[in-house]
Amino acid sequence: MSTLNSKLQTPNIPRNARIYIAGHRGLVGSGIWRAFERRGFTNLLGKSRDEVNLINQQAVDDFFAAEKPEYVVLVAAKVGGILANSTYRGQFIYENLMIEMNVIHAAKVHGVKKLLFLGSSCIYPKMAPQPMLEEYLLTGPLETTNEPYAVAKIAGIRLCDAYNRQYGTNFISAMPTNMYGPGDNYHPENSHVLPAFIRRFHEAKEQGLEKVTCWGSGSPLREFLYSDDLAEACIFLMENINYADVAHEDSTGTVQSHINVGSGSEISIKALAEIVADVVGYKGEIEWDRSKPDGTPRKLMDSSKLRKLGWEPKVKIREGIGRAYQDFLERYTG
Numbered sequence: 001m002s003t004l005n006s007k008l009q010t011p012n013i014p015r016n017a018r019i020y021i022a023g024h025r026g027l028v029g030s031g032i033w034r035a036f037e038r039r040g041f042t043n044l045l046g047k048s049r050d051e052v053n054l055i056n057q058q059a060v061d062d063f064f065a066a067e068k069p070e071y072v073v074l075v076a077a078k079v080g081g082i083l084a085n086s087t088y089r090g091q092f093i094y095e096n097l098m099i100e101m102n103v104i105h106a107a108k109v110h111g112v113k114k115l116l117f118l119g120s121s122c123i124y125p126k127m128a129p130q131p132m133l134e135e136y137l138l139t140g141p142l143e144t145t146n147e148p149y150a151v152a153k154i155a156g157i158r159l160c161d162a163y164n165r166q167y168g169t170n171f172i173s174a175m176p177t178n179m180y181g182p183g184d185n186y187h188p189e190n191s192h193v194l195p196a197f198i199r200r201f202h203e204a205k206e207q208g209l210e211k212v213t214c215w216g217s218g219s220p221l222r223e224f225l226y227s228d229d230l231a232e233a234c235i236f237l238m239e240n241i242n243y244a245d246v247a248h249e250d251s252t253g254t255v256q257s258h259i260n261v262g263s264g265s266e267i268s269i270k271a272l273a274e275i276v277a278d279v280v281g282y283k284g285e286i287e288w289d290r291s292k293p294d295g296t297p298r299k300l301m302d303s304s305k306l307r308k309l310g311w312e313p314k315v316k317i318r319e320g321i322g323r324a325y326q327d328f329l330e331r332y333t334g
Protein backbone atom coordinates (compact mmCIF):
# COMPACT_ATOMS: atom_id res chain seq x y z
CA MET A 1 0.00 0.00 0.00
CA SER A 2 1.31 3.45 -0.79
CA THR A 3 1.04 6.29 1.73
CA LEU A 4 -0.89 9.53 1.57
CA ASN A 5 2.20 11.24 0.31
CA SER A 6 2.49 8.97 -2.70
CA LYS A 7 2.50 10.65 -6.08
CA LEU A 8 -1.02 11.25 -7.40
CA GLN A 9 -1.73 9.39 -10.58
CA THR A 10 -4.14 11.95 -12.05
CA PRO A 11 -6.17 9.69 -14.36
CA ASN A 12 -8.01 12.72 -15.82
CA ILE A 13 -11.27 11.11 -16.91
CA PRO A 14 -12.13 11.64 -20.63
CA ARG A 15 -14.98 14.15 -21.06
CA ASN A 16 -17.05 11.57 -22.97
CA ALA A 17 -16.62 8.79 -20.36
CA ARG A 18 -19.83 7.10 -19.23
CA ILE A 19 -20.32 8.31 -15.66
CA TYR A 20 -23.22 6.97 -13.60
CA ILE A 21 -24.35 9.15 -10.70
CA ALA A 22 -26.57 6.90 -8.57
CA GLY A 23 -28.95 9.24 -6.71
CA HIS A 24 -28.59 12.18 -9.12
CA ARG A 25 -31.86 13.88 -8.17
CA GLY A 26 -31.15 14.43 -4.45
CA LEU A 27 -29.35 17.24 -2.62
CA VAL A 28 -25.85 15.84 -3.05
CA GLY A 29 -26.33 13.99 -6.34
CA SER A 30 -27.82 16.97 -8.17
CA GLY A 31 -24.84 19.09 -7.07
CA ILE A 32 -22.41 16.45 -8.35
CA TRP A 33 -24.30 16.23 -11.65
CA ARG A 34 -24.10 20.02 -12.11
CA ALA A 35 -20.38 20.01 -11.26
CA PHE A 36 -19.62 17.30 -13.85
CA GLU A 37 -21.64 19.26 -16.43
CA ARG A 38 -19.75 22.49 -15.61
CA ARG A 39 -16.52 20.64 -16.42
CA GLY A 40 -17.82 19.57 -19.83
CA PHE A 41 -18.63 15.90 -19.18
CA THR A 42 -21.11 14.85 -21.86
CA ASN A 43 -22.10 11.28 -21.01
CA LEU A 44 -23.68 11.40 -17.56
CA LEU A 45 -26.08 8.61 -16.61
CA GLY A 46 -28.84 9.05 -14.02
CA LYS A 47 -31.91 6.98 -13.22
CA SER A 48 -34.72 7.70 -10.78
CA ARG A 49 -35.82 5.09 -8.24
CA ASP A 50 -38.85 4.35 -10.44
CA GLU A 51 -36.58 3.56 -13.40
CA VAL A 52 -33.97 1.50 -11.48
CA ASN A 53 -34.74 0.63 -7.88
CA LEU A 54 -31.30 0.10 -6.40
CA ILE A 55 -32.53 -2.26 -3.69
CA ASN A 56 -33.36 -4.72 -6.51
CA GLN A 57 -30.21 -6.66 -7.40
CA GLN A 58 -31.50 -7.87 -10.78
CA ALA A 59 -32.57 -4.36 -11.82
CA VAL A 60 -29.13 -3.00 -10.89
CA ASP A 61 -27.30 -5.76 -12.76
CA ASP A 62 -29.52 -5.27 -15.84
CA PHE A 63 -28.82 -1.53 -15.77
CA PHE A 64 -25.03 -2.02 -15.58
CA ALA A 65 -25.14 -4.65 -18.36
CA ALA A 66 -27.16 -2.35 -20.66
CA GLU A 67 -25.56 1.03 -19.95
CA LYS A 68 -21.97 -0.07 -19.19
CA PRO A 69 -20.93 2.83 -16.95
CA GLU A 70 -17.15 3.29 -16.77
CA TYR A 71 -17.17 5.45 -13.64
CA VAL A 72 -19.70 5.44 -10.78
CA VAL A 73 -20.49 7.89 -8.01
CA LEU A 74 -22.68 6.08 -5.46
CA VAL A 75 -24.69 8.83 -3.79
CA ALA A 76 -28.09 7.10 -3.48
CA ALA A 77 -29.12 6.22 0.04
CA LYS A 78 -32.02 6.37 2.46
CA VAL A 79 -31.24 9.60 4.30
CA GLY A 80 -32.96 11.53 7.10
CA GLY A 81 -32.69 13.41 10.38
CA ILE A 82 -32.74 12.06 13.97
CA LEU A 83 -36.49 11.35 14.00
CA ALA A 84 -36.52 9.41 10.71
CA ASN A 85 -33.34 7.53 11.60
CA SER A 86 -34.59 6.41 15.00
CA THR A 87 -38.14 5.62 13.80
CA TYR A 88 -37.45 3.72 10.57
CA ARG A 89 -34.44 1.75 11.83
CA GLY A 90 -35.21 -1.37 9.82
CA GLN A 91 -35.66 0.53 6.57
CA PHE A 92 -32.47 2.55 7.13
CA ILE A 93 -30.25 -0.49 7.56
CA TYR A 94 -31.95 -2.69 4.94
CA GLU A 95 -32.27 -0.16 2.12
CA ASN A 96 -28.78 1.28 2.58
CA LEU A 97 -27.12 -2.13 2.75
CA MET A 98 -28.99 -3.34 -0.34
CA ILE A 99 -28.19 -0.23 -2.39
CA GLU A 100 -24.47 -0.45 -1.50
CA MET A 101 -24.13 -4.20 -2.00
CA ASN A 102 -25.97 -4.14 -5.33
CA VAL A 103 -24.21 -1.12 -6.85
CA ILE A 104 -20.68 -1.88 -5.59
CA HIS A 105 -20.95 -5.53 -6.59
CA ALA A 106 -22.33 -4.66 -10.05
CA ALA A 107 -19.46 -2.18 -10.49
CA LYS A 108 -17.01 -5.01 -9.81
CA VAL A 109 -18.80 -7.51 -12.06
CA HIS A 110 -19.09 -5.06 -14.97
CA GLY A 111 -15.52 -3.75 -14.81
CA VAL A 112 -16.14 -0.17 -13.65
CA LYS A 113 -12.81 1.70 -13.70
CA LYS A 114 -13.45 3.71 -10.57
CA LEU A 115 -16.25 4.09 -8.03
CA LEU A 116 -16.69 6.74 -5.36
CA PHE A 117 -18.93 5.69 -2.45
CA LEU A 118 -20.41 8.39 -0.22
CA GLY A 119 -20.69 7.53 3.46
CA SER A 120 -21.28 9.90 6.36
CA SER A 121 -19.64 11.32 9.46
CA CYS A 122 -22.14 9.14 11.43
CA ILE A 123 -19.72 6.22 10.96
CA TYR A 124 -17.52 7.49 13.80
CA PRO A 125 -18.05 6.52 17.47
CA LYS A 126 -20.37 8.74 19.50
CA MET A 127 -17.58 9.73 21.87
CA ALA A 128 -14.75 9.85 19.33
CA PRO A 129 -12.02 12.41 20.09
CA GLN A 130 -12.58 15.68 18.20
CA PRO A 131 -11.88 16.51 15.46
CA MET A 132 -12.46 13.01 14.12
CA LEU A 133 -9.70 11.36 12.15
CA GLU A 134 -10.37 8.66 9.58
CA GLU A 135 -8.67 6.07 11.79
CA TYR A 136 -11.26 6.48 14.57
CA LEU A 137 -13.59 4.23 12.57
CA LEU A 138 -14.69 1.18 14.60
CA THR A 139 -12.96 2.30 17.80
CA GLY A 140 -16.09 2.66 20.00
CA PRO A 141 -19.92 2.49 20.25
CA LEU A 142 -21.96 4.46 17.72
CA GLU A 143 -24.65 7.08 18.41
CA THR A 144 -27.79 4.97 18.98
CA THR A 145 -30.29 7.20 17.16
CA ASN A 146 -28.71 6.56 13.73
CA GLU A 147 -26.80 3.34 14.39
CA PRO A 148 -28.57 1.31 11.64
CA TYR A 149 -27.66 3.94 9.02
CA ALA A 150 -24.07 4.16 10.31
CA VAL A 151 -23.62 0.37 10.33
CA ALA A 152 -24.76 0.22 6.70
CA LYS A 153 -22.34 3.01 5.72
CA ILE A 154 -19.46 1.23 7.50
CA ALA A 155 -20.35 -1.95 5.59
CA GLY A 156 -20.12 0.03 2.32
CA ILE A 157 -16.63 1.31 3.15
CA ARG A 158 -15.47 -2.16 4.09
CA LEU A 159 -17.02 -3.68 0.96
CA CYS A 160 -15.03 -1.24 -1.20
CA ASP A 161 -11.85 -2.09 0.75
CA ALA A 162 -12.42 -5.84 0.55
CA TYR A 163 -13.09 -5.74 -3.22
CA ASN A 164 -10.05 -3.56 -3.83
CA ARG A 165 -7.83 -5.93 -1.92
CA GLN A 166 -9.26 -9.17 -3.34
CA TYR A 167 -10.13 -8.13 -6.90
CA GLY A 168 -7.90 -5.11 -7.56
CA THR A 169 -10.83 -2.72 -8.09
CA ASN A 170 -10.40 1.04 -7.62
CA PHE A 171 -13.27 1.91 -5.27
CA ILE A 172 -12.81 4.85 -2.89
CA SER A 173 -15.02 6.22 -0.12
CA ALA A 174 -15.68 9.79 1.01
CA MET A 175 -17.34 10.71 4.34
CA PRO A 176 -19.17 14.02 4.05
CA THR A 177 -20.17 16.02 7.09
CA ASN A 178 -23.73 17.48 7.40
CA MET A 179 -24.75 18.81 3.99
CA TYR A 180 -27.13 21.55 2.89
CA GLY A 181 -27.90 23.46 -0.29
CA PRO A 182 -30.23 23.63 -3.33
CA GLY A 183 -32.38 20.52 -3.77
CA ASP A 184 -32.50 19.72 -0.03
CA ASN A 185 -35.35 17.80 1.61
CA TYR A 186 -37.64 20.14 3.61
CA HIS A 187 -40.07 17.47 4.83
CA PRO A 188 -41.43 18.45 8.28
CA GLU A 189 -40.48 15.10 9.88
CA ASN A 190 -37.80 13.50 7.71
CA SER A 191 -35.43 16.40 7.04
CA HIS A 192 -32.05 17.25 8.58
CA VAL A 193 -31.67 20.06 11.10
CA LEU A 194 -30.63 22.88 8.75
CA PRO A 195 -33.37 22.50 6.09
CA ALA A 196 -35.85 21.82 8.92
CA PHE A 197 -34.92 25.18 10.46
CA ILE A 198 -35.32 26.94 7.09
CA ARG A 199 -38.84 25.59 6.71
CA ARG A 200 -39.89 26.17 10.32
CA PHE A 201 -38.59 29.73 10.55
CA HIS A 202 -40.03 30.59 7.13
CA GLU A 203 -43.45 29.23 8.14
CA ALA A 204 -43.26 30.98 11.53
CA LYS A 205 -42.54 34.28 9.75
CA GLU A 206 -45.42 33.74 7.31
CA GLN A 207 -47.82 32.83 10.13
CA GLY A 208 -46.63 35.68 12.39
CA LEU A 209 -45.73 33.27 15.24
CA GLU A 210 -44.15 34.84 18.34
CA LYS A 211 -42.27 31.70 19.33
CA VAL A 212 -40.61 28.70 17.63
CA THR A 213 -39.72 25.65 19.75
CA CYS A 214 -36.68 23.63 18.67
CA TRP A 215 -35.55 20.16 19.79
CA GLY A 216 -32.89 19.74 22.48
CA SER A 217 -30.71 22.25 24.29
CA GLY A 218 -29.17 23.93 21.24
CA SER A 219 -25.71 23.24 22.67
CA PRO A 220 -24.45 20.44 20.36
CA LEU A 221 -21.74 21.55 17.97
CA ARG A 222 -22.05 20.59 14.32
CA GLU A 223 -20.14 21.07 11.09
CA PHE A 224 -21.91 21.95 7.81
CA LEU A 225 -20.76 21.85 4.20
CA TYR A 226 -22.47 23.45 1.20
CA SER A 227 -23.45 20.88 -1.45
CA ASP A 228 -21.46 22.53 -4.28
CA ASP A 229 -18.32 22.28 -2.13
CA LEU A 230 -18.91 18.55 -1.65
CA ALA A 231 -19.57 18.18 -5.39
CA GLU A 232 -16.20 19.77 -6.16
CA ALA A 233 -14.55 17.42 -3.65
CA CYS A 234 -16.17 14.41 -5.33
CA ILE A 235 -14.93 15.43 -8.77
CA PHE A 236 -11.49 16.13 -7.36
CA LEU A 237 -11.43 12.62 -5.87
CA MET A 238 -12.77 10.98 -9.04
CA GLU A 239 -10.24 12.72 -11.26
CA ASN A 240 -7.15 12.63 -9.07
CA ILE A 241 -7.24 10.07 -6.29
CA ASN A 242 -6.98 6.29 -6.57
CA TYR A 243 -7.35 3.65 -3.88
CA ALA A 244 -3.59 3.12 -3.74
CA ASP A 245 -3.08 6.84 -3.03
CA VAL A 246 -5.18 6.80 0.14
CA ALA A 247 -5.02 3.26 1.50
CA HIS A 248 -2.67 2.98 4.46
CA GLU A 249 -2.24 0.93 7.59
CA ASP A 250 -3.28 2.74 10.77
CA SER A 251 -1.63 2.34 14.17
CA THR A 252 -3.57 -0.91 14.80
CA GLY A 253 -2.51 -2.45 11.48
CA THR A 254 -5.99 -1.94 9.95
CA VAL A 255 -6.03 -0.73 6.34
CA GLN A 256 -8.01 2.54 6.13
CA SER A 257 -8.83 4.23 2.85
CA HIS A 258 -11.90 6.46 3.41
CA ILE A 259 -11.53 10.24 3.31
CA ASN A 260 -13.33 12.87 5.39
CA VAL A 261 -14.96 15.80 3.57
CA GLY A 262 -15.84 18.65 5.92
CA SER A 263 -15.74 22.43 6.10
CA GLY A 264 -13.55 22.38 9.23
CA SER A 265 -15.84 24.96 10.95
CA GLU A 266 -18.24 24.06 13.75
CA ILE A 267 -21.26 25.94 15.01
CA SER A 268 -23.74 25.31 17.85
CA ILE A 269 -27.27 24.35 16.88
CA LYS A 270 -28.44 27.46 18.76
CA ALA A 271 -26.16 29.73 16.71
CA LEU A 272 -27.28 27.94 13.55
CA ALA A 273 -30.95 28.58 14.42
CA GLU A 274 -30.17 32.27 14.96
CA ILE A 275 -28.45 32.58 11.55
CA VAL A 276 -31.32 30.80 9.78
CA ALA A 277 -33.89 32.98 11.57
CA ASP A 278 -31.94 36.06 10.54
CA VAL A 279 -31.55 35.02 6.89
CA VAL A 280 -35.24 34.08 6.68
CA GLY A 281 -36.34 37.28 8.45
CA TYR A 282 -38.06 35.64 11.45
CA LYS A 283 -38.09 38.08 14.38
CA GLY A 284 -39.79 36.02 17.14
CA GLU A 285 -38.41 34.07 20.10
CA ILE A 286 -36.52 30.76 19.77
CA GLU A 287 -37.29 28.32 22.62
CA TRP A 288 -35.38 25.05 23.31
CA ASP A 289 -37.24 21.86 24.36
CA ARG A 290 -34.68 20.05 26.54
CA SER A 291 -36.92 16.97 26.89
CA LYS A 292 -35.99 16.05 23.29
CA PRO A 293 -32.67 14.30 22.47
CA ASP A 294 -29.58 16.28 21.51
CA GLY A 295 -27.69 13.48 19.77
CA THR A 296 -23.88 13.47 19.75
CA PRO A 297 -22.50 16.48 21.74
CA ARG A 298 -19.86 17.45 19.20
CA LYS A 299 -19.17 16.26 15.67
CA LEU A 300 -16.31 17.79 13.76
CA MET A 301 -14.29 15.90 11.22
CA ASP A 302 -10.59 16.28 10.61
CA SER A 303 -10.46 16.79 6.84
CA SER A 304 -6.76 17.57 6.67
CA LYS A 305 -6.08 14.44 4.60
CA LEU A 306 -8.20 15.76 1.72
CA ARG A 307 -6.95 19.33 2.16
CA LYS A 308 -3.36 18.15 1.89
CA LEU A 309 -4.30 16.40 -1.34
CA GLY A 310 -5.53 19.70 -2.78
CA TRP A 311 -9.25 20.36 -2.07
CA GLU A 312 -10.73 23.10 0.08
CA PRO A 313 -14.28 24.40 0.69
CA LYS A 314 -15.29 27.85 -0.59
CA VAL A 315 -18.82 28.70 0.60
CA LYS A 316 -19.25 30.29 4.07
CA ILE A 317 -22.27 29.20 6.09
CA ARG A 318 -24.29 32.43 5.99
CA GLU A 319 -23.82 32.74 2.24
CA GLY A 320 -24.75 29.07 1.76
CA ILE A 321 -27.90 29.39 3.90
CA GLY A 322 -28.90 32.44 1.85
CA ARG A 323 -28.60 30.42 -1.37
CA ALA A 324 -30.44 27.45 0.16
CA TYR A 325 -33.27 29.73 1.29
CA GLN A 326 -33.63 31.16 -2.23
CA ASP A 327 -33.93 27.59 -3.53
CA PHE A 328 -36.53 26.81 -0.84
CA LEU A 329 -38.57 29.88 -1.85
CA GLU A 330 -38.43 28.90 -5.54
CA ARG A 331 -39.42 25.28 -4.95
CA TYR A 332 -41.95 25.52 -2.12
CA THR A 333 -43.65 28.88 -2.34
CA GLY A 334 -45.20 31.25 -4.84
Ligand SMILES: NC(=O)c1ccc[n+]([C@@H]2O[C@H](COP(=O)([O-])OP(=O)(O)OC[C@H]3O[C@@H](n4cnc5c(N)ncnc54)[C@H](OP(=O)(O)O)[C@@H]3O)[C@@H](O)[C@H]2O)c1
Binds near residue numbers: 022047119
Ligand atom coordinates in the same frame (compact mmCIF):
# COMPACT_ATOMS: atom_id res chain seq x y z
N1 LIG B 1 -27.62 15.21 3.44
C1 LIG B 1 -26.61 15.14 4.29
O1 LIG B 1 -26.46 15.96 5.23
C2 LIG B 1 -25.55 14.08 4.13
C3 LIG B 1 -24.49 14.06 5.04
C4 LIG B 1 -23.51 13.09 4.92
C5 LIG B 1 -23.61 12.14 3.92
N2 LIG B 1 -24.66 12.18 3.04
C6 LIG B 1 -24.72 11.14 2.03
O2 LIG B 1 -24.86 11.74 0.76
C7 LIG B 1 -25.68 10.91 -0.05
C8 LIG B 1 -26.85 11.70 -0.64
O3 LIG B 1 -27.61 12.30 0.39
P1 LIG B 1 -28.74 13.37 0.01
O4 LIG B 1 -28.90 14.23 1.21
O5 LIG B 1 -28.47 13.96 -1.31
O6 LIG B 1 -30.02 12.44 -0.08
P2 LIG B 1 -31.41 12.72 -0.85
O7 LIG B 1 -31.55 14.16 -1.18
O8 LIG B 1 -32.44 12.06 -0.01
O9 LIG B 1 -31.23 11.93 -2.21
C9 LIG B 1 -31.16 10.55 -2.19
C10 LIG B 1 -31.08 10.06 -3.61
O10 LIG B 1 -30.97 8.64 -3.53
C11 LIG B 1 -31.92 8.08 -4.41
N3 LIG B 1 -32.40 6.81 -3.88
C12 LIG B 1 -32.72 6.51 -2.60
N4 LIG B 1 -33.17 5.24 -2.52
C13 LIG B 1 -33.13 4.74 -3.78
C14 LIG B 1 -33.46 3.49 -4.35
N5 LIG B 1 -33.95 2.48 -3.61
N6 LIG B 1 -33.29 3.33 -5.68
C15 LIG B 1 -32.82 4.35 -6.45
N7 LIG B 1 -32.49 5.55 -5.98
C16 LIG B 1 -32.64 5.74 -4.65
C17 LIG B 1 -33.04 9.08 -4.53
O11 LIG B 1 -33.70 8.84 -5.76
P3 LIG B 1 -35.18 9.41 -6.11
O12 LIG B 1 -34.99 10.89 -6.25
O13 LIG B 1 -35.54 8.76 -7.38
O14 LIG B 1 -36.04 9.02 -4.95
C18 LIG B 1 -32.28 10.40 -4.47
O15 LIG B 1 -31.83 10.75 -5.76
C19 LIG B 1 -26.12 9.75 0.81
O16 LIG B 1 -25.29 8.64 0.55
C20 LIG B 1 -25.92 10.24 2.21
O17 LIG B 1 -25.66 9.18 3.09
C21 LIG B 1 -25.63 13.11 3.13
